[in-house]
Amino acid sequence: MAVERAAQHFEGLRAEFGALRDPDGFVRRDLALPVRADTELTGRLALQLFESQLTSRCVDLAARWMRAEGKGYYTIASSGHEGNVVLGALAEPTDPWFLHYRSGAAVIERCGGRGGTPIFDLCLSLRAAASEPISGGRHKVFGNRDRWILPQTSTIASHLPKALGTAFAIDRGGVLDGVKLAVDDDAIALCNFGDASLNHSTAQGAINAARWARYQHVPLPLLLVCEDNGFGISLNTPGGWVEAAMGHGRGPLVYVAADGLDLPAAYDAAKRAIETCRLERRPVFLHLKTVRLFGHAGSDLEAAYRTPDEIRATEAQDPVRQTALLLLAQQVLRPSELCALMEETYARVFAAAAEAAERPQLQRAAEVMAPLPPLPAVKPHSSSISLPAGAVQEGESAGSELGTTHTERAYPLARLMNDALAETLQNQPNSLVFGEDVGGKGGVYGVTRGLQKRFGAKRVFSTLLDEQTILGLALGAAQIGLLPIPEIQYLAYLHNAEDQLRGEAASLSFFSGGQFTNPMVVRIASFGYQKGFGGHFHNDNSIAVLRDIPGLIIATPARGSDAVRMWRQSIALAQETGRVVAFLEPIARYHTRDLLAGGDGLWADVMPPVSEPTRIDEVGQGRCYLNGPNPPDAPSPDAPSSDDLTIVTYANGVYLSLQAAEILRRDHGISVRVFDLRWLAPMDVAGAARHVGETGGRVLVVDEGRKTGGVAEAIITGLVERGVVSSHMARLCGEDTFIPLGPAAELVMPSAETIVQAAVALVARPSSPKAVTAPDGGAR
């Protein structure tokens, strides 16, 4: 069993060194000198690094002990990878670092000194103790605020895109006016990963993007450290694969090979790699040879896929053993001193583990969820508005003097968003706008038009076609203090990169107890109704994936004025509370001006004045259209209502429902109020319930997304849970299908006509509108 194997191996080392006699007349080597003729590594530093390697090994043993005692929950070890310790000494204190799960020795070296307590912290982490300083027991993750180890939990190389982003942001942030980053000007970003992880699309995408950037001389001080032990769980990495894939002559990436089993050689190579990266501001691939000792994890039975001879041969290459032999051979240590060091290191690590093993873990769900950023509670009453008739709004201030819009003219969504983006770029000097075609072209719908010209290509720029890179860029930049505004050109393109939001962006605050954030507002051009243009890739309505991400805010404005207000709230949420916001813009409404008839201008809005306060606590509130879109006679929101039906909807559904409402009023005598959710997370079910309650429990949920797994399910469920139930509840959703090209697209999504039909049918149902309790929903 791997548990015994690791302990046996350590005993073997003790026995081997314990059998050695101290040489007569031992004179210690001058520790200020190189530890060996062929290296820069001094004896003094070599011994210091050996201590960290040895400590890391003992922590691995303690992890297995804790697991065997039922007090620890993680046994993936760093054994065999201790050569990475050199990076802990060579990197500068503010070089942001994303680690590999076998980087324990590097952590111990980096986090020691100046009051650091890496041993105990690691033991608390193994214990999943609530007092563990980085994640409060929510994960076993390497992280440290003061030492710039950015915690991330990736075992699938999903941290490489953001490492790229951080590297990019170090230099980019350095040239922005009014911005001072917390890291040194010449900092580099490091990321460590395994040889098998190199094959992940995230790794390949990040490396490709690094090459692409370097090819164009974009400064990118990224050190990619591949800790190559030749294994991915049970699968061998083909011999020479990493060098073949990444080696010399493979484009603009500098490749440096390092023998992680030989401490001086590893030190010298890592030093060269770091210097090149730091001085030349270019990506470097450091290929660090390691071995994997004791299997993938404590539970892994290596004997199932390796022969005893293979296992023994690997153990003979143990880097801790090799460093010890070096120190003995070079008379840095006497054998007795080595043995004493091994004894004491083992003793103190196990004593720390014994103390950590008794520490309490998280006790309640509320404690677990505490770092999911809290949002002020959504108010029970959502404000109702009436649509402006398209004319001047009284009482506005000078408004958007920053923008290109005239303060008293009405504009469609795209134009107002353009203004809002300009406002953000003006007011937040650390903000960047980037994505596919957003630079010179101004975006495929013109939403970012003119921004690059006005604010410069350092702040507004087009990226390569890779959403993992776009989101990774945002993540990495956000972690060191920039405010990224990435654009996903079409919702359909999000899905190949969604884990950058789910597994990386949204989880950071959770896994770091709120100590680390990566604030950003991701703009996503979303939904269908582009009159048959574009087919599936340009009319995607799949948003369930976003709703499934804990803590993510989702904004879905239906019109320009809401979009601007919600945009300002989203930016404030990001900048002030570190949130991640997905801002879904309905493509079909970008250039819409009219609602009911050509030229009515009812869907164009005046730019909300900048003097209007931005209320973060109102995020998540919906808004109700009473008595249709024409408001001069609109009753006050508190007046009793005689509406027959509430339609609850969002995005394009608002537009279509208002069209339907007009037809229902005019042709069927049915009065409808339309409740625009505006936000899908948090969702204003309470607001919807209030209005549905006022319309006797009669509700039609219009959901342009698919029936299964859609927003409508949540609304109906929420109404039922609140007891707002009637026999007049229905959904009109998109069909469970992909969106086809051309006019056929209209067949599978709600339209004004089908909304009218559904509403008429609903109102015509015979049963009483009062709440019923029969489980089959039948009338009473």
Place this chain on the structure above:
Amino acid sequence: MKRALLICPGRGSYGAAELGTLKRLPHRERWQDALTAADGWCESNGMRAISALDTEPRFRPSLHLRSDVASTLIFAHTYLDFLAQQDDEISPVAVVGNSLGWYSALAVSGAVSFLDGLRMVATTGAYQQGQSGADVARLGGQLIYPILSGDWAAPSHHEVVSDALTEANRVGFAALSIDLGGLCVLCGDEPGLAALVAHLPEMQRGTVRYPMVLSGHSGFHSPLMTEMASHAQAECADITLQAPQLPLIDGHGDVWRPIHADPQSLFDYTFGRQITQPFDFAQAVRTAVSEYAPDVLVLLGPGRSLGGALGQILCSMGWRQLRNKADFTVLQRSDSPILLTSPTAA
């Protein structure tokens, strides 16, 4: 065999109750030679012998609390206590010192010889007493104030201390001098110290009234001591340090390790940042306890006045599930107390 963190106390640890410590110190055969050497050194340098000071008929604050006398007296007692306690039951794994105790820790860990260490503290103590051209008035003073609730369960008074420091710096200089965990030692020049006393709300814990000005103390661990640092560094330039034989944790939370610690860097720290920057004793203890996980903390003599502070630090860490004073008292009375004090402590 219990793994032990050794703790060397600082100024204020030799009070009236400590008079006659040497009579109570066991295993004379282990420490007599060192005492004799210390006495010899003191006398040949025009100072009172350690044994003479300890056998004075009465404790005299005007004598025993003088900077030069107190420094050598405490340093010597700590080292002798260390020698006395060498036994098979306790295995030291690391050493920390509080303020003056740093020099004792250097000696206990083997980084400096006993007599060289004695010379270091005699040099600094004499300067504080006004010798070698020192302007004692400009060296300022210290006071002590609680920053933990009476039951040790929660921090307290951090804001009032912060406000008092702000106010004091309007009229003079004031700063944190030593962080003891449950207590803070503040320092200041004359106007600064007076302003601190004026702005810190009075309180009483047990028989002690706070803020308590420490008479005879200078503004240690602050820029007020910059000249003393230069003086001491020059006077002691010929002293050779070595890597300690036990890990040594300093007032900045750094660990100086056996064999490979750089003696020159250790010297530079001792006569540099250690003197002119705040000494974070609480952090030193927390670092040592977390990273060395000792079975016991051994507070070397003289006396045991630092014992409460150590208990407070352990409670703030939640070490051994300690949460408050009551927990600590129970543990200390049990079969396996965590804090051991000198056999000479009254």
